[in-house]
Amino acid sequence: MDLQTIALHGGYTKDSQGTMAVPIYQTTAYEFRDVQHAADLFSLKELGNIYTRLNNPTTDVFEKRFAMLEGGEAALATSSGMSAIFFAIANAAEAGDNIVCAKQLYGGSLTLNTHTLKRFGIEARYFDVHDMASLESLIDDKTKVIFFESLTNPSIDVADIEAISAIADKYGILSVVDNTVATPVICRPFEHGADITVHSASKYTTGQGLAIGGILVERKGLVEKLRANPRYEHFNKPDASYHGLVYVDTNLPPYTLRARLSLARDLGAVLSPFNSWLFIQGMETLSLR
Numbered sequence: 001m002d003l004q005t006i007a008l009h010g011g012y013t014k015d016s017q018g019t020m021a022v023p024i025y026q027t028t029a030y031e032f033r034d035v036q037h038a039a040d041l042f043s044l045k046e047l048g049n050i051y052t053r054l055n056n057p058t059t060d061v062f063e064k065r066f067a068m069l070e071g072g073e074a075a076l077a078t079s080s081g082m083s084a085i086f087f088a089i090a091n092a093a094e095a096g097d098n099i100v101c102a103k104q105l106y107g108g109s110l111t112l113n114t115h116t117l118k119r120f121g122i123e124a125r126y127f128d129v130h131d132m133a134s135l136e137s138l139i140d141d142k143t144k145v146i147f148f149e150s151l152t153n154p155s156i157d158v159a160d161i162e163a164i165s166a167i168a169d170k171y172g173i174l175s176v177v178d179n180t181v182a183t184p185v186i187c188r189p190f191e192h193g194a195d196i197t198v199h200s201a202s203k204y205t206t207g208q209g210l211a212i213g214g215i216l217v218e219r220k221g222l223v224e225k226l227r228a229n230p231r232y233e234h235f236n237k238p239d240a241s242y243h244g245l246v247y248v249d250t251n252l253p254p255y256t257l258r259a260r261l262s263l264a265r266d267l268g269a270v271l272s273p274f275n276s277w278l279f280i281q282g283m284e285t286l287s288l289r
């Protein structure tokens with residue numbers, strides 16, 4: 001599908017009313033047919049709506065449509081760009097780990113990485129986005145993420161996504177690209193080897209300045225990078241907080257699945273259905289703008 005067609009129709013199969021436009025499902029909860037249905041939904045034997053902190057049909061369209069635009073496999077919408085970045089990092093790193101970040105970053109990301117993540121025991125190490133040698137020298141076996149922006153805000157430095165992703169691949173580390181400024185219309189980081197993208201939807205995605213929101217997208221086939229990778233044991237071992245689920249064995253995109261089932265569930269920084277709907281309207285004109 002052409003990008004402009006995706007922006008108008010991607011990810012929406014008509015609901016039972018046959019509505020052409022995506023409806024706003026302004027609801028917190030959903031009916032379970034019976035106890036077995038509820039059990040099957042929670043154990044992922046059947047996929048469906050559980051509670052709007054975990055999923056919502058309007059937000060689902062925004063996530064699917066955005067993932068298609070980006071050429072990714074799956075997405076998770078969040079309440080802001082900052083929460084998307086925090087989820088992308090916290091999904092990979094924990095206390096005692098480090099992340100390697102470009103020093104040319106959005107100010108909020110600099111304070112998150114330098115000060116707030118430090119309070120969670122995660123160390124940020126900075127490289128110059130134009131100096132691959134400085135990047136490689138910062139990596140060790142506790143490095144869980146290489147984080148940078150495709151077009152940096154505000155200096156508009158252009159990152160060499162291919163070169164940075166190649167270093168990430170060499171060490172089996174996840175590359176996370178903030179693609180807010182470029183948007184999928186101008187740059188599609190997965191085509192250049194990136195693993196995960198994050199966006200502030202509050203900027204060009206809405207285009208109208210109406211809502212704060214964010215989104216995290218996972219590339220196709222990321223499961224193979226995570227499977228049996230000693231850096232990411234928590235994707236390969238049973239998750240005690242989710243009935244012993246092993247994320248790489250679910251046949252579902254594991255990065256967004258864990259971010260949803262663990263981080264969105266416990267931290268709750270999810271997008272409201274109304275704001276998802278506003279972003280869906282904004283995306284329609286993204287390629288024109």
Ligand SMILES: *Cc1c(COP(=O)(O)O)cnc(C)c1O
Pocket residue numbers: 080081082083106108109149153178180181199200201202203212213214
């Ligand atoms: C604005 C921005 C963010 C933060 O997004 P919010 O939606 O404001 O939380 C992150 N990264 C970049 C590049 C931004 O421009």
